[in-house]
Amino acid sequence: MANGLYVHSEIGPLKKVCLHRPGEELLNLTPDDLERLLFDDIPFLEVAQAEHDKFAELLREQGVEVLYLEKLVAEALDAAGSREEFTQQWLAESGLKGKEARAAVKEYMDSIEDTKAFVDKCIAGLRENEIDLPVRSSSTLSELVGADQDGETDLLVDPMPNTYFTRDPFAVVGRGVNLNHMFSVTRNRETLLGKYIFRDHPEYKDAPLWYRRDSAFHTEGGDVLNINAHTLAIGISQRTQAAAIDALAQNMFWGDNAEKCEITDIYAFNIPVSRAFMHLDTVFTQIDVDKFTIHPGIMGTLQVFRLTKGATEGEVKIEELNDTLEHILEKATGVDAIKLIKCGGGDPVAAAREQWNDGSNTLAVAPGKICVYQRNSVTNDVLYKEGLDLIVVPSAELSRGRGGPRCMSMPFEREDI
Incomplete structure (x- = not known):
């Protein structure tokens, strides 16, 4: 197992499994979304x-x-020094409109020193009231119309x-x-x-x-x-x-x-x-x-x-x-x-x-x-x-x-x- 992966069936004795413990992303769910x-x-x-946690405990009891x-994502980013690249790609796929909003979100995400906490936040999403968005000095029509259309939600970046x-x-x-x-x-x-x-x-x-x-x-x-x-x-x-x-x-x-x-x-x-x-x-x-x-x-x-x-x-x-x-x-x-x-x-x-x-x-x-x-x-x-x-x-x-x-x-x- 050069890369640590080995799965040839659905029923062979399970040795390693990847889970995600639900986090603050569930707190960013609203009825409208x-x-x-x-x-x-x-x-x-x-x-x-x-x-x-009980699910994970039951699995551990089975060996x-x-x-x-x-945690795996955080370890990967730290090992390869690829957090900046990840951040840029995460921002590109976040649905954010406008350079100013994107720059403000990037500054906020970069300020999270612990990589695991950073990954958790990427999954949790971001509300508008969590950061100080700059007052628009200039905007494109797409940004202005998008802001009005997106006004139904307080989410700046959707959770996962x-x-x-x-x-x-x-x-x-x-x-x-x-x-x-x-x-x-x-x-x-x-x-x-x-x-x-x-x-x-x-x-x-x-x-x-x-x-x-x-x-x-x-x-x-x-x-x-x-x-x-x-x-x-x-x-x-x-x-x-x-x-x-x-x-x-x-x-x-x-x-x-x-x-x-x-x-x-x-x-x-x-x-x-x-x-x-x-x-x-x-x-x-x-x-x-x-x-x-x-x-x-x-x-x-x-x-x-x-x-x-x-x-x-x-x-x-x-x-x-x-x-x-x-x-x-x-x-x-x-x-x-x-x-x-x-x-x-x-x-x-x-x-x-x-x-x-x-x-x-x-x-x-x-x-x-x-x-x-x-x-x-x-x-x-x-x-x-x-x-x-x-x-x-x-x-x-x-x-x-x-x-x-x-x-x-x-x-x-x-x-x-």
């Missing part, structure tokens, strides 16, 4: 942090080393409230990383954090990138499932374009780092575009060698494409498979009999309610041992009866962000099964 910032509600920060995203869902900005595949170009501008700023970790951090800077944040098409980590060392499942979803999977396959099979990539088969699942099926991991997640949790709405015939390396330079072969999820997963995993466990036990009301709270979005710490949200009691009871070992995470406030234990975690290292 919720839709724009991709939230349905405002979590109570104090309780959300306590729940997240997992917990890494924090904000979705950062505690570390699954999405990047995805570890094998010994490398998909550094994503995310669906929304709001969340794409999070990928800047990953850029500096995987470029500048002493332990992770040698990781090959299978995808880059400046790519033309959007993709997110919640759509990526490591089936085994040679097989990857990706959702064609609301958040991941088919063209992004084309580019990813081209990079993995024929790119500059292709010799370091062990993936030979990519299964692209065409899933419905809806909030319930936002990512592939809201549709199904693997919990044991032969078991998956699933959303009942995905039952029936699916359109799936299998991408493999062609014989001629740059060629990617595509085979269309139309079959049930059960049969597709048996083919992808090589397991004779896959068992699909329905969210809500198949009851349509319970399934809808618990899927809203990510009942099928689980994090395996070992085969058959999974982290689940406490509030999904119907689904959890079904999982208990199926013989699964459940690690129950308190979830009254964390769940308001619409993401489960898998969404809140990005494995950096798993043992082979």
